[in-house]
Amino acid sequence: xxxxxxxxxxxxxxxxxxxxxxxxxxxxxxxxxxxxxxxxxxxxxxxxxxxxxxxxxxxxxxxxxxxxxxxxxxxxxxxxxxxxxxxxxxxxxxxxxxxxxxxxxxxxxxxxxxxxxxxxxxxxxxxxxxxxxxxxxxxxxxxxxxxxxxxxxxxxxxxxxxxxxxxxxxxxxxxxxxxxxxxxxxxxxxxxxxxxxxxxxxxxxxxxxxxxxxxxxxxxxxxxxxxxxxxxxxxxxxxxxxxxxxxxxxxxxxxxxxxxxxxxxxxxxxxxxxxxxxxxxxxxxxxxxxxxxxxxxxxxxxxxxxxxxxxxxxxxxxxxxxxxxxxxxxxxxxxxxxxxxxxxxxxxxxxxxxxxxxxxxxxxxxxxxxxxxxxxxxxx
Amino acid sequence: xxxxxxxxxxxxxxxxxxxxxxxxxxxxxxxxxxxxxxxxxxxxxxxxxxxxxxxxxxxxxxxxxxxxxxxxxxxxxxxxxxxxxxxxxxxxxxxxxxxxxxxxxxxxxxxxxxxxxxxxxxxxxxxxxxxxxxxxxxxxxxxxxxxxxxxxxxxxxxxxxxxxxxxxxxxxxxxxxxxxxxxxxxxxxxxxxxxxxxxxxxxxxxxxxxxxxxxxxxxxxxxxxxxxxxxxxxxxxxxxxxxxxxxxxxxxxxxxxxxxxxxxxxxxxxxxxxxxxxxxxxxxxxxxxx
Numbered sequence: 242x243x244x245x246x247x248x249x250x251x252x253x254x255x256x257x258x259x260x261x262x263x264x265x266x267x268x269x270x271x272x273x274x275x276x277x278x279x280x281x282x283x284x285x286x287x288x289x290x291x292x293x294x295x296x297x298x299x300x301x302x303x304x305x306x307x308x309x310x311x312x313x314x315x316x317x318x319x320x321x322x323x324x325x326x327x328x329x330x331x332x333x334x335x336x337x338x339x340x341x342x343x344x345x346x347x348x349x350x351x352x353x354x355x356x357x358x359x360x361x362x363x364x365x366x367x368x369x370x371x372x373x374x375x376x377x378x379x380x381x382x383x384x385x386x387x388x389x390x391x392x393x394x395x396x397x398x399x400x401x402x403x404x405x406x407x408x409x410x411x412x413x414x415x416x417x418x419x420x421x422x423x424x425x426x427x428x429x430x431x432x433x434x435x436x437x438x439x440x441x442x443x444x445x446x447x448x449x450x451x452x453x454x455x456x457x458x459x460x461x462x463x464x465x466x467x468x469x470x471x472x473x474x475x476x477x478x479x480x481x482x483x484x485x486x487x488x489x490x491x492x493x494x495x496x497x498x499x500x501x502x503x504x505x506x507x508x509x510x511x512x513x514x515x516x517x518x519x520x521x522x523x524x525x526x527x528x529x530x531x532x533x534x535x536x537x538x539x540x541x542x543x544x545x546x547x548x549x550x551x552x553x554x555x556x557x558x559x560x561x562x563x564x565x566x567x568x569x570x571x572x573x574x575x576x577x578x579x580x581x582x583x584x585x586x587x588x589x590x591x592x593x594x595x596x597x598x599x600x601x602x603x604x605x606x607x608x609x610x611x612x613x614x615x616x617x618x619x620x621x
Numbered sequence: 622x623x624x625x626x627x628x629x630x631x632x633x634x635x636x637x638x639x640x641x642x643x644x645x646x647x648x649x650x651x652x653x654x655x656x657x658x659x660x661x662x663x664x665x666x667x668x669x670x671x672x673x674x675x676x677x678x679x680x681x682x683x684x685x686x687x688x689x690x691x692x693x694x695x696x697x698x699x700x701x702x703x704x705x706x707x708x709x710x711x712x713x714x715x716x717x718x719x720x721x722x723x724x725x726x727x728x729x730x731x732x733x734x735x736x737x738x739x740x741x742x743x744x745x746x747x748x749x750x751x752x753x754x755x756x757x758x759x760x761x762x763x764x765x766x767x768x769x770x771x772x773x774x775x776x777x778x779x780x781x782x783x784x785x786x787x788x789x790x791x792x793x794x795x796x797x798x799x800x801x802x803x804x805x806x807x808x809x810x811x812x813x814x815x816x817x818x819x820x821x822x823x824x825x826x827x828x829x830x831x832x833x834x835x836x837x838x839x840x841x842x843x844x845x846x847x848x849x850x851x852x853x854x855x856x857x858x859x860x861x862x863x864x865x866x867x868x869x870x871x872x873x874x875x876x877x878x879x880x881x882x883x884x885x886x887x888x889x890x891x892x893x894x895x896x897x898x899x900x901x902x903x904x905x906x907x908x909x910x911x
Contacts, residue, residue, distance in 0.1 A: 275731065275736075277836070279731075279736040280736055280737065283736055435875075435880045436880045436881055437875075437880060437883075438883070438884060440831075440837065440840035440841075441635075442634070442635050442638055442827070442830055442831040443631045443634050443635045443830070443872070445627055445628075445630070445631040445756075446627070446628050446631050446632075446872045446873075446875040446876035446880070447875055447876075447880045449624050449627045449628070449876065450624075450875075450876060450880075453624055466738065467738050467831070467832045467834070470738065470740075470832060471830075471831070471832065474747075477747075478747075478749045478756050478758055479627075479749075479756055480749075480756065495737060495738070498740075499738055499739075499740050499832060501747065503747065504747065
């Protein structure tokens with residue numbers, strides 16, 4: 242499926258402003274707007290379209306309009322590869338944004354690396370930017386950073402023995418592996434390690450096993466989708482008295498709605514500033530960008546932007562910023578400018594790229610949040 | 622000890638969900654030997670339509686009834702538009718048609734509703750009931766009760782009513798059924814409508830526990846199908862026992878062995894049972910006339 246609304250917008254604007262610059266910047270995107278990763282890709286696609294329209298409406302980049310070509314890969318890595326190739330060869334784009342999942346990202350980054358086209362991924366895995374690939378950048382935190390952030394909070398509370406319960410889907414499995422890897426360094430011992438299928442209806446057996454493991458001081462649930470919602474509800478049902486930590490995968494208001502305020506009470510998770518845009522003080526560096534974006538998204542789609550949508554927002558603006566500073570539409574110039582990005586404030590955090598770091602975020606980008614009375618409270 | 626009871630409660634909850642889905646397979650299978658792979662989509666529609674009418678301000682009981690009626694209509698439409706025109710086709714073709722229908726319904730639901738997860742409140746609140754240190758949610762009792770209710774209803778339908786016997790006769794021999802004056806087209810329409818209604822009823826009951834989104838149908842249909850096969854396809858008693866057994870197997874494996882092997886163990890047991898009893902625990906031998 243090809244979205245042409247922004248092309249239509251450009252056509253209209255070209256007609257309305259005959260003296261506007263004729264050149265255009267071809268931007269490509271492939272996200273998983275449908276299929277199993279639709280909850281990631283759908284808000285991402287909406288955000289990419291909206292931000293491109295927004296940039297074009299305010300005069301484009303250096304007076305040049307962006308022509309967006311957006312494909313829906315349906316979460317299928319093979320399709321993502323086909324679309325990435327088509328973006329480079331047929332649509333002749335100068336930069337690519339997308340790859341909602343780690344799988345699709347891996348397909349796109351091969352093409353981007355081979356053809357020398359700068360690519361900003363929207364997926365979580367650390368393997369995307371480690372080792373650093375010349376043309377590949379990404380906006381979301383890695384799963385490992387989420388683990389480290391959670392473990393830091395646990396340590397501050399003298400928690401050292403925890404139970405881990407993870408979904409067997411891609412996200413859950415990846416985070417489970419990363420958490421187990423960094424647990425030792427953070428002084429955390431994982432004494433129980435349980436899993437559940439992504440569509441399971443009841444996790445009380447796994448949670449009972451964790452509870453019956455001696456001296457567990459907290460439980461961490463790695464996963465997204467319905468699993469964490471059911472885990473949280475089962476957790477309340479079983480009457481656990483130790484804290485429950487969730488991952489950034491469920492950092493959204495929809496999660497509280499699904500679980501219900503009562504069962505969600507006291508759940509802690511690492512989230513981005515976007516989630517608490519309404520609560521940020523005005524001198525917070527991310528106040529302006531999160532407030533603007535939330536207002537824009539609400540007005541256009543009458544819905545709250547998700548954390549994942551925020552990744553896409555940051556990717557579009559980072560790319561636009563790099564193109565503006567490059568002063569050219571040559572992919573290599575854009576790549577160099579992107580790598581030189583410093584102190585760029587996005588909804589996810591403040592990005593500073595370098596030749597060694599193509600993620601550019603640190604742990605401070607995550608904010609530890611706790612659910613109280615059906616709303617988020619910032620802990621640090 | 623309280624752990625064992627907790628595993629049993631979990632198994633009963635999950636098993637009752639599987640049993641409700643498995644029961645939905647029964648009628649269509651009995652009427653036509655077709656395994657309706659769109660059954661999971663009926664469950665999804667039941668949940669989704671209830672969620673959206675409830676969010677629109679309709680009281681929950683009315684929303685549930687609306688969802689069941691609307692889904693039954695979808696079932697009837699499926700029969701009229703896809704199954705009936707292909708009447709002469711072999712059973713395998715009809716099964717493939719139901720797979721196609723399930724993909725269509727899933728796609729349509731994604732467009733008409735949305736791609737998010739939803740839930741509506743449990744019927745009797747979320748306060749868990751405590752029994753000897755283990756807990757169970759009131760909604761689980763609703764699901765278990767619903768499964769038993771549907772089972773009793775189906776059992777009475779197939780053994781005590783003329784219509785139920787007409788359904789069985791249609792499956793047995795369509796031509797002979799027509800000769801004795803059974804309107805087989807009507808029987809097919811009825812069985813699709815009823816199956817869809819049972820599916821939607823299941824969706825209404827399980828949504829507060831399992832949550833609902835446009836794509837839950839496949840997973841539920843697969844587990845329900847496995848439960849039905851274990852118990853014996855077409856037999857309401859088999860569907861109930863098979864579904865509950867499957868849920869208990871999963872819970873016990875997750876509780877005592879390892880949650881990693883939960884699904885594997887359940888399916889190994891099913892394979893073993895089918896190896897010894899190819900027609901399931903309660904299935905009757907089908908005899909092919911020459």
